[in-house]
Amino acid sequence: xxxxxxxxxxxxxxxxxxxxxxxxxxxxxxxxxxxxxxxxxxxxxxxxxxxxxxxxxxxxxxxxxxxxxxxxxxxxxxxxxxxxxxxxxxxxxxxxxxxxxxxxxxxxxxxx
Amino acid sequence: xxxxxxxxxxxxxxxxxxxxxxxxxxxxxxxxxxxxxxxxxxxxxxxxxxxxxxxxxxxxxxxxxxxxxxxxxxxxxxxxxxxxxxxxxxxxxxxxxxxxxxxxxxxxxxxx
Numbered sequence: 001x002x003x004x005x006x007x008x009x010x011x012x013x014x015x016x017x018x019x020x021x022x023x024x025x026x027x028x029x030x031x032x033x034x035x036x037x038x039x040x041x042x043x044x045x046x047x048x049x050x051x052x053x054x055x056x057x058x059x060x061x062x063x064x065x066x067x068x069x070x071x072x073x074x075x076x077x078x079x080x081x082x083x084x085x086x087x088x089x090x091x092x093x094x095x096x097x098x099x100x101x102x103x104x105x106x107x108x109x110x111x112x
Numbered sequence: 113x114x115x116x117x118x119x120x121x122x123x124x125x126x127x128x129x130x131x132x133x134x135x136x137x138x139x140x141x142x143x144x145x146x147x148x149x150x151x152x153x154x155x156x157x158x159x160x161x162x163x164x165x166x167x168x169x170x171x172x173x174x175x176x177x178x179x180x181x182x183x184x185x186x187x188x189x190x191x192x193x194x195x196x197x198x199x200x201x202x203x204x205x206x207x208x209x210x211x212x213x214x215x216x217x218x219x220x221x222x223x224x
Contacts (some may be wrong), residue, residue: 004154031210042216043155045201056211091154098204100146100211103154 002026004104004107006092014108018080021107023071023092031055032075034067037089037106049075082111114139114205118215123150126223129191135201137176143204145184146212147175150198152161159197189221 005024013019018055025032033048049069064083069075070092079086087110095101119134137145144162148155159168161177161184168175172191177184188195198217205213 031211033210043214045211045213050210055169056209095210097210098143100157100160102157105153 006104010017025094033093035091122219127161133186139205146198
């Protein structure tokens with residue numbers, strides 16, 4: 001059973017560029033979560049979807065961040081335009097109800 | 113505001129030692145508490161605790177929850193170098209929300 005699959009694993013780009021992170025959830029998991037992890041702030045929830053519908057986006061830091069889930073097997077997190085302070089590891093996790101969330105290996109994003 | 117606090121922030125021990133990691137929380141409508149282990153990549157699920165006083169055990173790891181005092185501990189006996197990781201505590205809160213609130217983690221280093 002494949003786990004949560006994220007791509008790319010690493011992304012290095014210059015500030016001002018658009019960045020798109022991708023996530024393929026575990027089949028059958030109804031909820032999908034995007035997190036950001038930094039040394040200073042730890043693991044923070046950005047947004048989560050249930051049955052492809054955004055439920056809580058209160059953690060999205062600014063309008064430069066957007067997330068979509070067009071179907072049950074794919075989600076994207078986009079940053080446009082990117083800034084150096086967006087550098088972090090971005091995790092996608094999936095789960096459902098009161099069950100543990102399962103995490104992908106993350107995308108390490110560096111904005112120069 | 114929901115809050116999860118872990119202590120200590122870091123810990124260095126020798127192989128064979130026993131360690132206790134602490135997690136306290138202040139959340140609205142507590143449902144359950146989870147422990148994760150994070151090595152180089154994704155956090156991996158260890159335990160989920162819902163009821164007070166019932167110990168969850170997996171090999172050398174065990175955990176217990178005290179809902180009256182609002183804390184949990186994670187014990188690791190006979191530590192090995194492979195136990196070196198960041199241990200994260202998280203809480204499901206806010207009634208029906210699937211949002212997990214994470215602590216900053218305890219970084220455990222086990223030296224040979």
